[in-house]
Amino acid sequence: MNILIIKLDALGDVLRTTSILQGLKENYPDSEITWVTKKNAIPLIISNPYIKNVLDYNNLYDDLVHKKIGYSFDLVINLDEDFNACFLASKIKYKKLVGFYLKDKKVLPTKTAREYYDMSALGEKPKNDVLKKKNKKTYQQLILEIIGIKAKNYDTLLYLTKKQKQFARDFARRYNINEDDIVVGINTGSADRWPKSLSIEKTASLIEKLYKELKCKIILFGGQNEIERNNQIMALAKAPLIHSGCGNDLFEFPAVINLCKLFITSDTLGLHIALALKRRTIALFGPTSANEIEMYGLGKKIISKSKCYCCYKKDCGAMQWIRVDEIIKEARNLIKEKISIVVTSFKEPNLDLAIKSILNQKINYNYEIIVVAPDKEAELLVRDYSKKYNIKYFKDPGKGKSYALNLLLGKIKGNLIILTDGDVIVGYNSINEIIDAFKNPLIGIATGRVISSNKKTNKLGYWSHLLADAGAHRIRKKLFLQNKFLECSGYLFAFRNGIIKQFPLDVAEDTIIPYMFYIKNYKIGYAEKAIVYVKNPDNVKDWIKQRKRTAKAHETLTKYYPNFPRVKSFLNEIKFGVFAALGYPMNAREMYWTVQLFFVRAYMWFLTLAESKLLKKQYQDAWEKIHSTK
Numbered sequence: 282m283n284i285l286i287i288k289l290d291a292l293g294d295v296l297r298t299t300s301i302l303q304g305l306k307e308n309y310p311d312s313e314i315t316w317v318t319k320k321n322a323i324p325l326i327i328s329n330p331y332i333k334n335v336l337d338y339n340n341l342y343d344d345l346v347h348k349k350i351g352y353s354f355d356l357v358i359n360l361d362e363d364f365n366a367c368f369l370a371s372k373i374k375y376k377k378l379v380g381f382y383l384k385d386k387k388v389l390p391t392k393t394a395r396e397y398y399d400m401s402a403l404g405e406k407p408k409n410d411v412l413k414k415k416n417k418k419t420y421q422q423l424i425l426e427i428i429g430i431k432a433k434n435y436d437t438l439l440y441l442t443k444k445q446k447q448f449a450r451d452f453a454r455r456y457n458i459n460e461d462d463i464v465v466g467i468n469t470g471s472a473d474r475w476p477k478s479l480s481i482e483k484t485a486s487l488i489e490k491l492y493k494e495l496k497c498k499i500i501l502f503g504g505q506n507e508i509e510r511n512n513q514i515m516a517l518a519k520a521p522l523i524h525s526g527c528g529n530d531l532f533e534f535p536a537v538i539n540l541c542k543l544f545i546t547s548d549t550l551g552l553h554i555a556l557a558l559k560r561r562t563i564a565l566f567g568p569t570s571a572n573e574i575e576m577y578g579l580g581k582k583i584i585s586k587s588k589c590y591c592c593y594k595k596d597c598g599a600m601q602w603i604r605v606d607e608i609i610k611e612a613r614n615l616i617k618e619k620i621s622i623v624v625t626s627f628k629e630p631n632l633d634l635a636i637k638s639i640l641n642q643k644i645n646y647n648y649e650i651i652v653v654a655p656d657k658e659a660e661l662l663v664r665d666y667s668k669k670y671n672i673k674y675f676k677d678p679g680k681g682k683s684y685a686l687n688l689l690l691g692k693i694k695g696n697l698i699i700l701t702d703g704d705v706i707v708g709y710n711s712i713n714e715i716i717d718a719f720k721n722p723l724i725g726i727a728t729g730r731v732i733s734s735n736k737k738t739n740k741l742g743y744w745s746h747l748l749a750d751a752g753a754h755r756i757r758k759k760l761f762l763q764n765k766f767l768e769c770s771g772y773l774f775a776f777r778n779g780i781i782k783q784f785p786l787d788v789a790e791d792t793i794i795p796y797m798f799y800i801k802n803y804k805i806g807y808a809e810k811a812i813v814y815v816k817n818p819d820n821v822k823d824w825i826k827q828r829k830r831t832a833k834a835h836e837t838l839t840k841y842y843p844n845f846p847r848v849k850s851f852l853n854e855i856k857f858g859v860f861a862a863l864g865y866p867m868n869a870r871e872m873y874w875t876v877q878l879f880f881v882r883a884y885m886w887f888l889t890l891a892e893s894k895l896l897k898k899q900y901q902d903a904w905e906k907i908h909s910t911k
Contacts, residue, residue: 282312285352285373287359287366287380289338292531293550295322296557298360299438300421300575302331303800304430310844315354317341317369324531328440338369345372360424362388362403379427394427414591419575436577436801439557445536452537456498456523460720463497463616466541466560468551470507475568476597477547481510485517487545487605492520494609495616500537502551503527542722543615545608547600548574556580559722559803561615563608567599568592577801578779581611620648620716621695621778625682626703628656636662638706640670645713653689654703655679683786690783699775700790701813706734707773708812715775718806725780725803726795729773729811730754740874741824745817747875751865752858754809756848761807766799766846768792773813777803785841789834796838796845825885832889851886 284305288298295318305312315334316326327335342365344350352373359370359380367383379391381398390398398404400412422432441449458464469484471477479487488499500523503511508527515522525537535554538544544555545563552574555562562580564571570591571582584590587599622639626632632652639650650672652663663674677685686700697719701707711729718727731749735742753770760767771791781797784790795805818824831849838845847853859879866872 282309282356283354284309284312284314284356284358285354285375286314286316287357287361287370288316289319289322289361289366290363292322292325293553294420296325296439296550296553297420297437297575298424299326299329299331299557300435301358301424301428301430302329302438303435304425304428304433306331308430309356321531325439328442329438330440331438338365342369345369358428360427362390362398362401364388379429391427393429397423397427410593413570413593416570417572420573421575423573434575434577434801437553437557437575438802439535439554441535441539441558445532446539448533449536449539452525453540458498458523458540463495463543464500464541465491465495465497465612465616466500466502466538466544466546466551466555468502468544468546468549469565470503470510471547471549472504473506475593475595476600477549477565477567477569478510479547479565479600479603481513481517483603483605484514487608488514488518488522489520490605490609491612494613497543497616498523500525500541502529502534502537543612545612559725561722563611563615565600565603565608566590567603568594568597578777580615583607583611615696618646618697618716618719619695620644620646620697620699620712621693622648622650622699622701622712623686623689623693624650624652624701624703625677625685626652626654626656626659627677627682628658629654629703632659632703633662635701635703635705635707636666636672638708639701639712640666642707642709642712646716648712649673649695651675651689651693652703653677653682653685659703681786683784683788683790686790687783687786690781693778695778697775698778699773700771701773702771704816705772706814708732708814711773711808711811711813715773715808715811718808718811719775719777721804721806723804724806725798725801726769726774726776727806727808727811728757728767728769728775728791728795729813730757730807730809731770731772731815732812734814734816735819739819740877741817741819741821743871743874744824744878744881745815747862747865747878749815751861755861756857757807758809760848761805764804766796766848767805767807768848769795769805770813772815773811787834788837788841789831792834792838792849793841796842800842821881825881825888828882828885829889829892832886833893837893851883851890854882854886 288295313333314331316332317336317338319338323335326332355376357370357373357375357378359366362381367381367388371383380394381388381390388403400409400416425432469479491497501511502525505527511527538554539558541560544560546552547565548569552564556577556579564582567585571584583603585599585602587602589597589599624635652659653675655677660674663672666672675689715727715729718724731753733745733749735745737743737746757767769791774791784793818827862875866875
């Protein structure tokens with residue numbers, strides 16, 4: 282299926298329209314997508330892997346109108362209620378068109394685009410302004426509805442090139458910016474269409490207070506029309522500033538934004554770039570609609586309290602009502618990591634040891650511990666600890682780990698959520714190690730390293746070490762270094778709060794949650810120094826029961842994501858695991874145990890596939906105790 286997207290105008294809108302690409306690919310897996318835009322917007326989409334061809338509007342116009350070259354597409358998506366875009370669409374052959382088109386030289390919407398059209402500049406005045414102000418849908422929701430795709434929280438996509446990343450490294454060296462620095466970008470100017478700028482005086486005051494409170498390095502951004510504005514800001518602000526320059530193009534601008542840990546911006550292109558690059562962001566709104574902006578769980582909207590808010594008038598004064606102290610408060614909240622460590626437990630006899638292994642660490646961040654359990658013993662233990670420590674009890678309804686975690690997700694306050702179990706021991710300094718993985722803003726989720734606490738001198742203990750070392754550790758490290766998808770360990774993994782709201786119950790949470798981050802263009806980290814010690818089954822019956830349950834949980838994943846890049850599967854185990862396993866034994870006895878493991882794993886996979894494929898016994902989210910692991 283050949284799809285053409287027409288989106289020409291407003292650079293910010295071009296960028297945030299990339300949010301439709303994942304939905305198109307999910308609904309039309311075999312499609313080839315062509316995008317036509319104006320030359321100045323091409324750098325925003327040229328590296329996007331979802332797009333087969335990027336066409337320059339002027340060249341395509343010349344082909345269609347002057348050279349009479351025919352173009353044909355199965356689906357044309359025109360998201361510009363602009364005469365030129367609609368004229369272009371009218372010259373293309375198509376089976377279906379959605380969005381906007383020309384009729385008698387007038388721009389009109391297709392049926393699904395009527396809501397968007399009615400509150401646009403082409404809608405009936407003053408009704409369109411009223412609708413615009415009342416609207417609660419994001420731009421992404423509105424355009425997905427035009428296309429006829431169920432609205433999901435698809436991300437805005439921007440891919441930096443190698444040259445852009447090198448430009449950013451060179452910029453960082455020039456201004457002595459290090460990985461551990463708190464870097465704040467200030468982009469409070471705007472174009473002239475609407476008065477979206479924070480005043481020069483307030484911007485200077487903001488810079489001074491940010492520097493004083495956060496001890497941060499501050500980069501000042503601006504466009505060609507903001508040279509004088511930025512000169513005045515630098516003269517007024519009593520704080521050191523790094524000026525990015527006012528002549529940055531779409532090669533340099535995103536590259537420098539990518540250095541920022543926090544980006545404070547008015548409603549401009551910079552806002553959409555920062556969100557696409559997964560930067561924590563504070564967005565300031567005066568004359569334009571905040572409801573149309575999807576923040577993707579990455580930051581905070583500060584909305585003017587003026588009655589003039591969202592008026593879309595050229596003389597709007599709403600930005601004057603935004604207070605610097607309010608921006609500082611949100612910056613403080615976004616910069617300082619707050620950690621929620623969640624310990625799931627089901628009548629675990631060693632829960633006390635698991636909690637102590639966390640409390641005995643010198644954690645460098647503000648944190649809370651939340652114990653999720655259904656039993657009274659756990660509640661009493663937590664109540665005792667809470668007299669001295671910031672530890673809370675969350676009553677698990679007893680319907681399974683995933684069910685309890687879904688209930689808890691919306692209530693957790695921390696920036697980062699760390700998940701571990703009540704029957705493991707978290708290694709010393711492992712909490713700091715896994716948190717440090719998130720210094721890279723593109724890391725959305727990270728996993729620790731599992732080490733078996735069983736003795737290696739018996740067969741099942743040896744198996745547990747082989748599978749943890751030659752199996753899980755080797756695979757995760759390799760995939761992480763290759764920047765590929767990897768599965769996390771449910772014994773210890775962490776992820777950014779607010780990015781996902783819930784996840785399916787009948788799958789392994791340590792695989793489905795990483796994939797939900799992966800399709801949002803986040804990277805998955807492997808913190809191999811974040812160690813968690815795990816006791817494994819000491820008899821074959823329990824061993825098969827535990828491993829079969831884990832394997833069945835992974836077999837369900839394709840129900841939700843058919844193109845899921847399987848890491849754990851029978852075929853992958855044969856293809857990638859056999860030679861690694863054969864290289865692990867240190868003596869003849871261990872080699873004999875390794876060969877035995879091949880047969881037991883094959884039997885386990887046979888049972889898994891027979892139950893899930895033939896008997897249709899799927900994985901269910903429920904607590905199941907393996908006694909020999911306690």
